[in-house]
Amino acid sequence: MNHLSTPNRWNFPDLGLGLGLRPVHFKYILENWPAVDWFEILSENYMDTEGRPAYVLSQIAERYPVVMHGVSLSIASTDPVDFEYLRKLKALAERVNAKWLGDHVCWTGVAGRNGHDLYPIPYNEKTLADLIERIRIVQDYLVRPLILENASTYLSFANSTLPEEEFLRRMAEEANCGLLLDVNNVYVSCRNHDLDPWAYLEGIPYDRVVQVHLAGHTDMGTHCIDTHDGRVIDPVWELYAHVLRRSGSRATLLEWDANIPPFPEAHAELLKAQQYRHTVEAAGVSSHA
Amino acid sequence: MPELDQIERWLQALFTDSDGIMAGLQHGDACKILPYTKENIENLVQPSKQLSSLERLSIYRNMYFSRLIEVMAEEFPTVQHLLGKERFGTIVTDYVSRYPSTHYSLTRLGCGFPAYLADDAIDLPEREFAAAIAMVERAMEDVFDAPLVEPIHVEVLEAIPIKRWGDIHLQTIPALRLMQLQYPVNPYITAVREKHETKVPRPAPAYIAVYRHNYRVWRVDLDAQRFALLSALQRGERLGAALELCAAIPGVDAVELTGEIGAWFQEWAKTGLFCEAKLDT
Known part of the structure; x- marks a missing residue:
């Protein structure tokens, strides 16, 4: 299996196992300094505050590696790039010494509005070319690669001509950006679009994958919603194990955004990932190979 | 096939239409961007094995309003208590339809809510008291950050x-x-x-x-x-x-x-x- 191991091309480190930083856990973290490897923050929650979130983040950034993950970059919007947003994003990244920063392959609004959701785009040559151009503009401004995540989607377009994984591969290669592979989103989107997640994972360029996301979702029977409100289901763990076999160990993060349990419970769910990482490491597959 | 800019404007109009997807398609801002016909919709949004094109569009529309109502309820719990969950949901739906979010952070969503309650919610019998509460709860959010x-x-x-x-x-x-x-x-x-x-x-x-x-x-x-x-x-x-x-x-x-x-x-x-x-x- 060693030959399948693929280090990421920027040599971003495998940070280990991280948790999404959520205000409900602030007190626990400050009182216990738990043995979690790193934290991921929702960028927008810290860009405009000098209150308690900023104070807590400064304490955490002194002790743990921090990664920034946004939800409002709107990289696939047809609106002009919001440089004021980027200025604040860049300033925050410098302030917390972010290991990397990213967002989603989506748009969140147009005509100056924000729907605060991750909306899909058609996957075709035209949208790919436009998206690559915008990613380059943003990366030039930020002077660092963007690490972009596959979003969960609930509809698909008739004018899509490329499978999502091929769209992501070409986007990452041609814009020279990184990928945040959300394994739960792969499962959710494939369920929603009647696709095979295993085939999807075969199309991912693992040398571009810097980080992996895990989360729970809600199965509505007719479709799945990416709710981040519970444990990771077994089929998603199986997909995660496959990703590790292909990529080697990657910085892995558990997202939990609704019905958030006490910190130790969320941490225990995250630590389940350790067994998959150990298996891969025992097999000699390492991102630093 | 419409350009991406048209598709995004059309989807946004549909997702944020307080009257629902069907009303939005037939009479709302969306139909000004793309005239409604069954063929037009299916030529743009594919059905899945389980859901029609309309049902798939409705997922985003329903999540839009439920998310924003949830965020506003967190910021204005006392206003929600005063009005009750259902009326609060109706009021917030009207508020975000009149004053949609233009900021990247959800913490700004409620900035205009006290003024909306005072000036626009004219059918609300408790609007003066609700507006006064909202002013204080919004101030709490402001000073927090x-x-x-x-x-x-x-x-x-x-x-x-x-x-x-x-x-x-x-x-x-x-x-x-x-x-x-x-x-x-x-x-x-x-x-x-x-x-x-x-x-x-x-x-x-x-x-x-x-x-x-x-x-x-x-x-x-x-x-x-x-x-x-x-x-x-x-x-x-x-x-x-x-x-x-x-x-x-x-x-x-x-x-x-x-x-x-x-x-x-x-x-x-x-x-x-x-x-x-x-x-x-």
Whole structure:
């Protein structure tokens, strides 16, 4: 299996196992300094505050590696790039010494509005070319690669001509950006679009994958919603194990955004990932190979 | 096939249409972008094995309103308590339809809610009380995130010679909001947030300070004199001029006032309400 191991091309480190930083856990973290490897923050929650979130983040950034993950970059919007947003994003990244920063392959609004959701785009040559151009503009401004995540989607377009994984591969290669592979989103989107997640994972360029996301979702029977409100289901763990076999160990993060349990419970769910990482490491597959 | 810009505008119009997907397709802003026919929709949005194109569009539309109502309920729990969940949901749906979010952060979503309740929610019988509560709950959000400045200590004030006090400019911290309201909302907010039984109070003048101290947000009721004094200082008046305004309030005894203000400033300085003391030269 060693030959399948693929280090990421920027040599971003495998940070280990991280948790999404959520205000409900602030007190626990400050009182216990738990043995979690790193934290991921929702960028927008810290860009405009000098209150308690900023104070807590400064304490955490002194002790743990921090990664920034946004939800409002709107990289696939047809609106002009919001440089004021980027200025604040860049300033925050410098302030917390972010290991990397990213967002989603989506748009969140147009005509100056924000729907605060991750909306899909058609996957075709035209949208790919436009998206690559915008990613380059943003990366030039930020002077660092963007690490972009596959979003969960609930509809698909008739004018899509490329499978999502091929769209992501070409986007990452041609814009020279990184990928945040959300394994739960792969499962959710494939369920929603009647696709095979295993085939999807075969199309991912693992040398571009810097980080992996895990989360729970809600199965509505007719479709799945990416709710981040519970444990990771077994089929998603199986997909995660496959990703590790292909990529080697990657910085892995558990997202939990609704019905958030006490910190130790969320941490225990995250630590389940350790067994998959150990298996891969025992097999000699390492991102630093 | 429409261009991406058209597709995004069409989807956004549909997802944010308070009357629903079907109404949006047939009569809303979306149909101005892409005329409604069954073929038009299916030529753009594919059905899945389980869901039609319309059902798939509805997922995003339903999540849009439920998410924003949830965010607003977190910010305005007392307004939600007053109106009840269902009416609160209807009001927020109308609010975000009239004033959709234009900021990247959801923390700004409720900025215009107090003014909306006061000016636009004309069919709401409790709108004046609801607007007063919303002002305080929005102020709590504002001071939570307000810029951080180091407050001055009591000793700084004590070191200023008494004869120069009239010439001091005391700058209040950015994380302070002062409000004059027509209802005593503060006890009501406290009772609701602490899950105690309470009744809607009768209208009466109320003065409230909302501020942040040691990263915690506080709400305190003020009397008319304290409110007048702090408001004047916040506007940039010298302390002497601020005290004159305060003494001019009907029923205020200037001598008593002089005897009390030392203790007020001790208390305010301890709670970190001032960040600078400058003397007119």
